Amino acid sequence: MNRPVTVDDVAKHAGVSIGTVSRVINNAPHVSRKARDAVERAIDELAYVPNKTAQSLAGQRRGSVVLAISSDDPGLFANLFFAQVVTGVNAVVEETDLELQLVLAASDRGRARLSRIFKARAADGVMLLALKENDPLSALAESSGLPVVHGGRSLDSEPRFYVDADNRGGARSAVEYLISLGRRRVATITGSQDQHVGVARYLGYREAVVLAGLDDSRVAHGDFSEAGGAAAMTSLLDRFPDLDAVFVASDAMAAGALSVLAARGVQVPDEVAVVGFNDIVTAQHTTPALTTVRQPIDALGREMTRMLLRLIDGDTPTSLILPTTLVRRESA
Amino acid sequence: MNRPVTVDDVAKHAGVSIGTVSRVINNAPHVSRKARDAVERAIDELAYVPNKTAQSLAGQRRGSVVLAISSDDPGLFANLFFAQVVTGVNAVVEETDLELQLVLAASDRGRARLSRIFKARAADGVMLLALKENDPLSALAESSGLPVVHGGRSLDSEPRFYVDADNRGGARSAVEYLISLGRRRVATITGSQDQHVGVARYLGYREAVVLAGLDDSRVAHGDFSEAGGAAAMTSLLDRFPDLDAVFVASDAMAAGALSVLAARGVQVPDEVAVVGFNDIVTAQHTTPALTTVRQPIDALGREMTRMLLRLIDGDTPTSLILPTTLVRRESA
């Protein structure tokens, strides 16, 4: 393992001072054409690559951003969501010379680790994803003094800087679509009402139904799980045997609902139309294939990252809500 | 933003030299009980956290490992796999004070980034995941001189250090299971034969069939995609109308195969038993639910990381093949 090439080597090779080399590297002003050329050639010839650690130490910035994920539920959570967010984040990070640090912070141990990262100033900024309600991560991050961007919102407090999908609008347009199909007795299976997404999608449902002058009382509360969806569907069917459509706040719950509907011999979409939310892979494989609301997940990752970069640069970005799209399949 | 606490502060506060402080932090020997206590108290009282960057620079180690992923196919790839590997990796990294750096290296840009990381000695080791055949990443990583661990193998060359699932054994036991069910005309839909997994699973099939004294000629080649699986199933049905079982090298292909079987009115599993591979979420939602081979994905992540840590410590670990398990559902 031969000694790595340093600034001094480059300086020597180019016949200039290390100050000049440094200026060229950070393309600072006050460098003569000649010197710049010489340095650039030296860098090329020696295949010099600056030592990131040294840059960080001298430059007082870490050169890395953290993506912290506060979910321990690989089943529900991982479904493409994770991969897609990371893809989006990576795309933007790639354009910079920052590093992307990943921290799974659902456990105490994970949070402690994150906390050390903050205290040790081991990152220039943080993106927080999949926070739970009253997630300690939020306070932890804010108190660090580092720039923080949230993916999604929470019920307890509106983050200062966030990117979120338009859950309410997505739900509203899903229900409006059902109504446009001629359905008049539209029910909903909600997600957990202690989470922002759950509430937002429920509000979207109500908005559409009430605006259309229809009855918004056909409601069963679920918990985003398939089993919960099945239970809620059963309850709905028992209480409102006349319903002709259901807006379900997640695809997983919709899958559960579809099984119940099938078991009861209810025709989908003929008797009851069903719309889900999320567009997970499974949505294509339910019977019938599920009409659902798709979130722009990689865009979420990209915009979170852009926002964080601006924050790091000292700008004050504005929070963002990204539009969703309705994916029409056979269930409605 | 007040000046962060440094070693000198701690030293002063504890009334010892910075050498002693440093020794305590790295729990080196030659520290008196008394001094250690004093330092520890000072650290507590000042809430001192060492600056990672400075540690790295002085200590000549980066304090981070890279997880590089060479896949751009979020659809196929992301299905839980990604999240589970990361979960496993994170679990082990969490026990150390290393950072986990994520690099998506499917593009030229991503590879270039990785290359800089290597050259800039911006990591202590690398884990390579989801490499394609003849993936340039492999050479890139090896040439860096850093410790490298591969997740999975490739056809072109056996990595020096790898962790892989027992694809061959998993396939073999899946087919043996079919045979134990009384099936005698077992076909297979293979995965891409230019990938190690594809070949390994095919070999496992042959092994089981031939060892049982059965005919191993009922073969159709697929490409791991759902559409490919459907096409292969059609071909199989046309060429071998007598088949009574199919081992399909991936769940996605199995989903495609099941659709074809259903369309042709073939009863599963009564007429034809089907077994898949991977145990993706979708496997539970096919009709009928898919019997499949599950890989220990989070264990893969964990073991890769352990292996890398040992490599970084200068040990010479041995490559690992992790056992798979058969998950019985309704399709066989």
Next chain:
DNA sequence: ATGAAAGCGCTAACAA
């Protein structure tokens, strides 16, 4: 426009 030198906060070698 350029060079010299003082750090950044820590580790490690060497003295004491």
Next chain:
DNA sequence: TTGTTAGCGCTTTCAT
């Protein structure tokens, strides 16, 4: 056992 000091490789004043 403890203290001192010289770096790690870079950035950034401050002179020149």
